[in-house]
Amino acid sequence: MSSSSSPQGNGTNITKLTNCRLVINDSLVSSDLFISSQTGKILEPSSSTLVPDVTIDLQNRILSPGLIDCQVNGAFGFNFSSFTSSAEYKENIHTLNTKLICTGVTSYLPTLTSQTPELYHSVLPHLGPLDPTTISENPYYPRGSSIYEKTERSRNRIRAVIRRPGNGSESLGAHVEGPFLSPSQHGIHDLSVLHTTVSSWQDVEEVYGHANVSSLRRGGKIKMITLAPELSSTVSIIPELVEKGVVVSLGHTEASLSEASAAVRSGAKMITHLFNAMKPLHHRDPGLFGLLGLPEDQKKELFYGVIADGIHVHSTIVSLAYNLHPQGFVLVTDAMHLSGMPDGKYEWVNGGRKEWIEKKGSQLCIAEPPSPSLPPPSHPAPSRRSSTSSTSSTDSSHLAYLDRETRAEVEAERAAIKEITQMEKKDSILSPGCAAMCKAKAASLKAKYGRREKEMMGEPKKKGRQEEKETKEKKWGGIAGSSATLLECVNNLLLWTGMSIPKALASVTSTPAEMLGLESVKGSLQPGADADLVVFGEVDVEVEDLLGGSGREWGWDCCRGCERMMGGSWNLVDEVLVTCSLVSLERG
Template identity: 40%
Template sequence: MPHSLPSSPKSTPKDGKNGITKFTNCRILKGDSLVDEDLWVNSVTGKVIKSQAAFYDDFILPDEVINLGGRILSPGFIECQLNGAFGFNFSTFLEPAVYAKKVKELNRRMVQTGVTSYVPTITSQKSELYQRVLPHLAPSGHVQVAEDGAESLGAHCEGPFLSSTKNGIHSVDVLQKAESFEDLVACYGAENFDSGDEFSPMPIKMITAAPEIGNMTKIIPEITSRGIIYSIGHSEATYEEASAAVRAGATMITHLFNAMRPLHHRNPGIFGVLGLAESLPRPYFGIIADGEHLHPTTVKIAFNAHPDGFILVTDSMHLVGLPDGVYQWTNGAGASHIIKKGTKLILEGSDRIAGSSITLVECVSNFLSWSGASVPQALKAVTSTPAAMLGLQGVKGCLSDGADADLVVLTEKRNPEGVELVVDEVWKFGTKVFSRS
């Protein structure tokens, strides 16, 4: 679904100001390079503007000129798999007003990590939970203002149409098989497949499902025809089955390598579709670079196999920002507990990894240290590449004229382990919403 222009200003400038800010002495992310160039943004429209047109054609001077002292100016980060953070889990039964309040609180805190837009993820649950919470997770750009913080780009339903042998920590008690598209409608709710309009957009943006379960591969075209991204995940699919899913319209793989048939030299499984012929587009794929889900070399192999499809995700749970301990989690048919020890999360009573508690900027820094990739390559994995996967090129994940003015100011620190990026400032729709100082 296209990201529509706002129907009202993102903010209202005061004291007769025009809302324009000029960033100078900065390194701007453009493609595969960091370019020494100024950037102008307008907090009234919430957009990046063409500086020469503003200055020479319209005779406009910026209200404020900010010297970034050579720091990096990146598009705001896009998080494509967020289960929750700061004590709030999206897969939770709450009163509607309380749930909406929790989402708003999370949005304001997420920007502190450099994330300006995200795809909230609902794990495998009973139908009642999907139908209750999905309306709260619809794309919020049409009503979002800068002070609201990060915005939802639409919900990711990770389940319940998954393989029972690759369920990870998803409860097998709520997993389903879909024989027709109507089974998805019955699960998620017909109203959540309503395309609506810019003021009431469809809540569902992406669905993760195992293509080999039921008739899912045959259903993929019906899913994608509605503007919903189909992602392969939690699956025992062979290379042939995964390839068939790509031919049917799958364009994403959920947390590559995790919860799927492992790579085998005689049948490379889902990973093998990254080597498909150019006549069949290779899918994008999520990578969790937290040091727990994947070995650093595995991350490097995935990147080298298909760098243009490489997307860093956190798969973070609600334990981000919380101290070590034991926490309750709504797990399908009942409640479970997750044990947090440092960055590692484990489902109580098992040895299964239960998502992560890492931030996206930490994933970027880890990837830089492990892969030998450049800073622009690492930043693309959380900006322009996820924007392309979500169909938001030119709107999110870039600093082109007319794009949303979602920005992150980064300090580049070098240490014995490699490069670390630190979030100094975050701007949403051309307005500063976070400063570390």
């Protein structure tokens, strides 16, 4: 890729992208693209009569609108549902944005799982879309700074300053996934924070906060809400949410087709991760999936998200859903904070409680908490009475910290239990009476040892009724979100369906933009749209070639080693070149 400047066009504030294939509808069109480096917008074709300040040769690469992910719970170690302080939270968001853009995602919906009202009130003010009228709230350009005073005079210029390439990906508003969800389809959401009824609009405001659920035009922070339509009175609040510009999505639900259809008639237009955490398809009542089989005039404004990571949904089912309603197909990642992290067990704040998720390659699973670390050998051995270790392990390594008398008793009891257990297994050679005595003795010793263990190792805290219920329902190893990138999902879609590149990219650009009501500014290369751009290279292109010329000077950023980060192969692209509007803004 090469870049050049022309003195004839000095002062036009126009950047020309040439020798590229534009993603226009379902086709790749060889054409040039002109961008205003003053407003960060794509210009009318008539701008070709002007001489640009900068011309960038893309060497026949594919130029696409930036990718949009409508369900990102976190990434790179940061969880949107984890809050400590405002300053730290803002910094973590900025760090995530600068990393997320390197995966091709230029805008997204930061997603919150079901939480307490207190947490919603704390984090939602930080997750709203960028608004030029509230630049004073931007931590990087505070009121009173020279940049603020300069940009206050022009709304377009304000937006240009906020959306610098260096700020990375852009939030389009929060996606609150819950807490109005079905308890029987809660997935990994904490049962204790779910709300199963909505008596009035006041309930919604109390949960999320009045200001947060206001119209986005008036400073609201929520762009999408996932709810279960079969819950009491939830359908009644849908029209007011829609009036405020909030997209209502159906998910984590036991809804029948009739209940789902009623919600759609009330204004719901999205389905959250189709097939996951919902009533399964049945030939007598297809549930939410049945919405895709409605007549075209009834589903023309219906959209649905699919996690095409190869784990959540079978490839054949993905193809089936797409073929039923391609116009509403939206790829999402449902990425958790472990996305982009090495394998291992990680802590997760779930509804105010700490739980654990294990990452193995691209798969995330609910995990048992790791065993607490043992005290170092140099610590004094606790007495039998005072030992309060929280572990319930009966591993022999714990015996080293017991006094000699107790250790001898425990070892003797263990030996006896082992011997009698072996005898139990051979009860065919024992008389019925002897076998019964052996079993009784074993039970007695086990009960005695169990009491002794509680004395030595500490009595475990008794679980409450709700926690016991959750433990019974929860299975270690259950799916716990995704660690895939949106590009990996796009490549899976290409592999599974054989569709064209423009059609696959539509599921992460124009279709989600239309679903969000942002088709005039996002997910498009049409004049007037934001110049959120991704350049895709062919599989044999080296990253050094993409960084040729002075591309870095104009705010272009490159994803180094998407393949290394994901640990997989790519079917569409080898490397990604990203610009988040205003490619020449770095000049100041």
